[in-house]
Amino acid sequence: MMVEAILLVACLGVGAYAGLLKKQLASSQSRVVQGAAELEKMQQSQAQVIHTTKLASLGQMIAGVAHEMNTPIGFVKSNVEVVRELLGEHREIVAKCLKGFETMLAVDLTNPQMHEPMRRALAKVRAALAGDERLRDGDELLKDSVDGLVQIANLVKNLKGFARVDRDGMDLLDLNECIESALTIAGHQLRDRIEVVRELGQLPKIHGVASQINQVLLNLITNAAQAMGDSGTLTLVSRRSGDQVEIDVGDTGGGIPDEVLPKIFDPFFTTKPVGEGTGLGLSIVHKIVQSHGGTIKVRTAPKKGSTFTISFPVDHALLKQPA
């Protein structure tokens, strides 16, 4: 019998997505924190924490994508060099054939004795050209190279879209696109050991800060990957549920122990060895989801795995607009 622990954390009122984090912190904390100076200090340190972990996930992302690019860059670079060599060799063959033609053009064709040697010489030239497979091989290498360059371009596009360094404000987001983007970025951690299952439904767009939502997804995916060790299945589900949009990030890892569960969203809580985790991952996830007016839940079962569900309110005003 599967024992499910359900933990519901951070449930804010529907439609209360408050936009920027700073505003959010100010309104919710003013009730508890006495001094204005203290509040100011806390806000600064929270903003700092978000900024730092954003840098950390940027670093992780860049390292991942850089590694991912080494393979296509490897064969594209090699192929281009090889094709150049092949063309050089082919040019030599063509030059030899041309030289043969020169000689033949100088031959006196009125002399019937020359016909047979001429025929043989022409056959030789034809064989040299027809037998040279360099152009065909080179063509195949160039085709692979174009594929490789498209792959590199896609990685760069994802990186740009993911970081959104150019526009760091509120946007209309397609969460399915965010999921794909985060999966690409986390690719090097998943590849060769974890199977990814996607069940992505039709979703209305939501209002949000793309780089922050991407950070949430990357964090959840990375945690899931780490929970699974050598192999497992990562399941990503997206769906509309009433006036909410929900995303599940599920792993088949060991689950979260009972004594750990209440602390997972606490800042600086970590189960990783000293120096490996900041302990800020899930607390940041929580903060960002909260600042978008959303909620985060986790269901976990020992030896079966955990599923984090984040949900965001659908903006009804948006639904009325033509797509």
Add this chain to the structure above:
Amino acid sequence: MSEPRIKVLCIDDESRILRALKALFRDMDVHVTTDPKEAIRWAGEFDIDVVVCDQRMPKMQGIEVLREIRIAHPRAMRILLTGYADLGAVLGSVNEGEVFRYINKPWDNAELRETVQLAAKIARDAPVVQDKAMDDVSREMARREVGILVIEDDPEVQQRMREILQPHYQVRFASSPERALQVLEKHETGVVISETAGQHGDFTALIKALKQYHPHIATVVVTDRANANVAIDLINEGQVFRLLLKPVRMGSCRLSVDAAVGRYWQLKQNPSATRRYIVAPRAESQLPSWLAGSLMQRIKLLPSRLLGLARAH
């Protein structure tokens, strides 16, 4: 007659990499596969000279493939070609795969071709040494004749090494390159155990220089300054025999040192096999200044009677 064509086996889960390598090695007999199991079978079947293998593959990691090939077809020289420089892979490629070179993607065509050509020549010319445990007689002889040098300036680690190794071997300690050389000049030394660096600087340059002139001496690097790039250089320029992380554990340390002594002993009987462990010479200008002058000269001139090779010639 020209030399028979070099036989290369390439393994990668990305078929476009395989096509690129096939084109790059177009003057050789190239076998390519995305299936590690097939590769392990092919190595012996096609009597392969050089294996070029990717590290991260879905069915099996590159170092596992290379370890299996090392057992099944030890004659082949092994090269790891990878886009990921993670420490785990680097350690594995030393300790399990015993790779000849660790090459990063994207590679340099001319360099990779040269490496494969060199490896093929070695695979054909140099005999393979067996990785079997030493018999009692050899072990006793090795114990009497062969010293172990530990280059390490942390007294605690020195003490730990003494506890682990003193009962079985003649162990000498040096906390600086200068002192290390004094030991090497006085005693036959089969195994050098070293940190990558001490308080007063880098030890890796010394290990590499020693390997360049005396490749039969087995080096075991034991470090807490683990870094993938340093480790890769220790493979390519230092042909390090084992790479262990601190804290020093009795079991793995003993196993590694026993195997290192065994390797040295084998090479001592069989000097022509030493070519399998050569490194590319480094230009004098690349050496750190403390090594470039007289120390380097002393390394070159280590007396051959102490290098254990005198008797074999």
